[in-house]
Amino acid sequence: PPNTKTRGSASAEAKRGRAHGGRGLLTLSIPPPAPRPLRFPAPLAAMLRPSPLLPVPGASAAAAPPGRAASMRMFHGDVFLGEADVFPIKPGPEGALPFPSNEIRISHLSPASERCPPLAILQTIAPFSVRCKLQAKPLPPHPSLHRLYLTCFNEYKSAVVVVGDEELHLVAMPSKVEKVPCFWCCSVRVGLYAASVGMLNLRCLAIVFDLDETLIVANTMRSFESRIEMLSRRMDIEDDPVRVAGMSAEIKRYIEDRELLKEFIDTDTVTDNGRIVGTQKEEVQPMPGVQERLVRPVIRLPERNAILTRINPEIRDTSVFVKLRPAWEDLRSYLTAKGRKRFEVYVCTMAERDYALEIWRLLDPEANLISLNNLSDRVVCVKAGSKKSLQHVFRDGGCHPKMAMVIDDRLQVWDEKDQHRVHVVPAYAPYYAPQAEMANAVPVLCVARNVACNVRGGFFRLV
Numbered sequence: 244p245p246n247t248k249t250r251g252s253a254s255a256e257a258k259r260g261r262a263h264g265g266r267g268l269l270t271l272s273i274p275p276p277a278p279r280p281l282r283f284p285a286p287l288a289a290m291l292r293p294s295p296l297l298p299v300p301g302a303s304a305a306a307a308p309p310g311r312a313a314s315m316r317m318f319h320g321d322v323f324l325g326e327a328d329v330f331p332i333k334p335g336p337e338g339a340l341p342f343p344s345n346e347i348r349i350s351h352l353s354p355a356s357e358r359c360p361p362l363a364i365l366q367t368i369a370p371f372s373v374r375c376k377l378q379a380k381p382l383p384p385h386p387s388l389h390r391l392y393l394t395c396f397n398e399y400k401s402a403v404v405v406v407g408d409e410e411l412h413l414v415a416m417p418s419k420v421e422k423v424p425c426f427w428c429c430s431v432r433v434g435l436y437a438a439s440v441g442m443l444n445l446r447c448l449a450i451v452f453d454l455d456e457t458l459i460v461a462n463t464m465r466s467f468e469s470r471i472e473m474l475s476r477r478m479d480i481e482d483d484p485v486r487v488a489g490m491s492a493e494i495k496r497y498i499e500d501r502e503l504l505k506e507f508i509d510t511d512t513v514t515d516n517g518r519i520v521g522t523q524k525e526e527v528q529p530m531p532g533v534q535e536r537l538v539r540p541v542i543r544l545p546e547r548n549a550i551l552t553r554i555n556p557e558i559r560d561t562s563v564f565v566k567l568r569p570a571w572e573d574l575r576s577y578l579t580a581k582g583r584k585r586f587e588v589y590v591c592t593m594a595e596r597d598y599a600l601e602i603w604r605l606l607d608p609e610a611n612l613i614s615l616n617n618l619s620d621r622v623v624c625v626k627a628g629s630k631k632s633l634q635h636v637f638r639d640g641g642c643h644p645k646m647a648m649v650i651d652d653r654l655q656v657w658d659e660k661d662q663h664r665v666h667v668v669p670a671y672a673p674y675y676a677p678q679a680e681m682a683n684a685v686p687v688l689c690v691a692r693n694v695a696c697n698v699r700g701g702f703f704r705l706v
């Protein structure tokens with residue numbers, strides 16, 4: 244049973260800066276040779292409030308940081324670029340330089356950023372990550388190094404050095420010394436910067452869904468019987484006739500759906516309003532690396548907003564009666580409107596994994612929200628009693644928590660540092676209050692859709 248309880252010239256750059264409007268942004272004027280503003284995301288909204296950003300000195304990259312400079316050779320792959328003086332940020336042992344073998348070997352250039360300078364992105368996803376500063380030598384610098392510098396500076400790219408599980412991003416910075424390439428070196432987890440740039444370029448954020456009592460309510464025969472027994476005991480000691488009537492109606496609804504589930508278990512059919520409905524054999528597409536072909540018996544009852552399925556097709560007692568929350572299709576359609584993803588979708592649940600994967604398949608049958616290639620990483624199951632955290636959800640580096648929001652019916656199950664990113668919805672209770680979802684003019688999941696729309700719109704107005 245489920246364990247219930249988610250570029251061109253300076254003038255072109257100036258035009259682009261004006262297009263952003265500057266609202267809510269911290270702006271830094273950069274001295275020649277490139278008088279364009281560096282823009283840093285300011286607090287976006289309570290749902291997406293970033294931590295304070297590392298302040299950027301207003302002078303230039305030429306200001307020598309503390310620590311003794313070391314001379315290192317620079318390569319792009321095996322191509323020699325020239326030599327640079329490397330200045331550690333901190334003096335002493337704390338300022339140890341991050342480059343192995345005392346050489347700087349660039350593996351690739353990062354994707355071009357269309358919205359924010361690389362330094363703004365790096366200091367948002369990895370605050371206080373500047374490890375050292377580089378300045379080319381001698382004068383004039385090697386032509387290959389100068390070309391690399393201009394490419395990074397003008398195209399909003401960074402030069403990436405991979406060291407173990409971290410990336411060192413060399414960010415081209417303006418210098419007081421004319422025509423001398425300067426870089427700041429920032430460290431970040433492998434893959435995180437490219438993922439963040441990709442999402443920013445596509446105007447895409449991440450959204451994390453809980454399952455049980457947020458998007459669905461599911462019951463097995465055992466859970467049905469347990470709930471009916473519990474309500475019956477409460478009725479026996481209840482004196483208030485209004486409450487007794489409410490519990491009696493709730494028990495009746497449980498019994499009705501329990502009988503449908505029992506019929507499904509026994510005969511692979513259900514009788515719905517006098518009509519016999521048989522199962523459809525639905526093939527579960529295997530995830531990458533899984534060879535086993537799985538076919539589940541499924542009955543869909545759209546009038547009831549319900550689905551009956553069997554987690555293990557060989558074991559009838561794993562049959563589940565699932566009620567979908569009204570307006571899920573509206574929310575799902577918004578997330579992928581016009582074939583363009585507005586959000587990268589994740590699931591974080593305390594349910595068992597096989598159950599969670601099947602429930603998500605029922606919610607996203609065409610795999611439009613989460614592709615099969617990403618399904619294993621995007622559906623995250625947390626042990627009961629543990630805290631959910633965005634850091635754990637994004638453990639593969641596919642997103643940063645500052646670019647994510649959560650839809651859940653409970654706030655306290657999330658780490659405290661993530662709670663301001665959670666939009667809390669009322670728990671879905673179709674047996675206790677079947678009319679509650681439609682009592683308001685706007686269904687609960689339509690409200691969640693509107694919140695997601697406002698969060699995304701506010702975020703990209705600011706960046």
